[in-house]
Amino acid sequence: MRDPRRVGILISGRGSNMRALVEKASGYESALVASNKPDAEGLEWARVRGLQTWTLSSKGVAREDFDRKMSSVLDNHRVGTVALAGFMRILSPWFVGEWRGRIVNIHPSLLPKYRGLDTHARAIEAGDVFGGCSVHIVTEELDAGEVLGQAEVAIEPGDTPQSLEERVLAAEHELYPRVLSKFANR
Numbered sequence: 001m002r003d004p005r006r007v008g009i010l011i012s013g014r015g016s017n018m019r020a021l022v023e024k025a026s027g028y029e030s031a032l033v034a035s036n037k038p039d040a041e042g043l044e045w046a047r048v049r050g051l052q053t054w055t056l057s058s059k060g061v062a063r064e065d066f067d068r069k070m071s072s073v074l075d076n077h078r079v080g081t082v083a084l085a086g087f088m089r090i091l092s093p094w095f096v097g098e099w100r101g102r103i104v105n106i107h108p109s110l111l112p113k114y115r116g117l118d119t120h121a122r123a124i125e126a127g128d129v130f131g132g133c134s135v136h137i138v139t140e141e142l143d144a145g146e147v148l149g150q151a152e153v154a155i156e157p158g159d160t161p162q163s164l165e166e167r168v169l170a171a172e173h174e175l176y177p178r179v180l181s182k183f184a185n186r
């Protein structure tokens with residue numbers, strides 16, 4: 001049985017948001033860390049801490065085939081909420097349907113502004129006073145599902161995309177666990 005308070009965290013890389021979700025977990029459990037990249041840095045961190053992990057290289061695997069395998073592993077761990085944390089692979093419509101309303105993501109902009117990539121550069125270029133991050137529900141449309149929470153980060157004179165990214169990332173690590181605590185219990 002899927003339990004919404006058992007969270008499956010999906011990563012592809014360094015996994016700094018995954019670490020924040022694990023370390024600040026309250027009201028939910030990190031039931032599984034899964035990756036489509038066997039060499040993702042974050043996987044090793046999770047293994048060392050004794051978390052359940054699963055990985056399968058998605059290279060050359062049809063999108064839905066990969067997603068079906070991942071979904072059954074999530075079910076084996078009785079996951080009920082899927083948290084994307086730098087998962088760099090578009091999910092198949094099948095997976096989004098199978099987990100409808102139970103997949104969340106963190107995006108480094110104040111949605112609906114700047115869906116997609118290069119969010120910090122676009123915010124600076126536009127002369128925005130604030131950048132920030134959003135936690136949202138994942139739907140078939142990229143970065144377009146219901147926003148569950150946001151954090152604003154002031155853009156300072158002389159900010160580069162890199163300097164802004166650093167401060168927004170710190171804000172992500174506060175926001176994501178906080179929003180997930182509520183969402184896992186709703």
Ligand code: GRF
Binds near residue numbers: 011013106107172
């Ligand atoms: C973060 O910028 C997050 O907003 C975006 O992907 C990046 C993941 O970084 N969705 P990390 O792997 O959590 O460190």
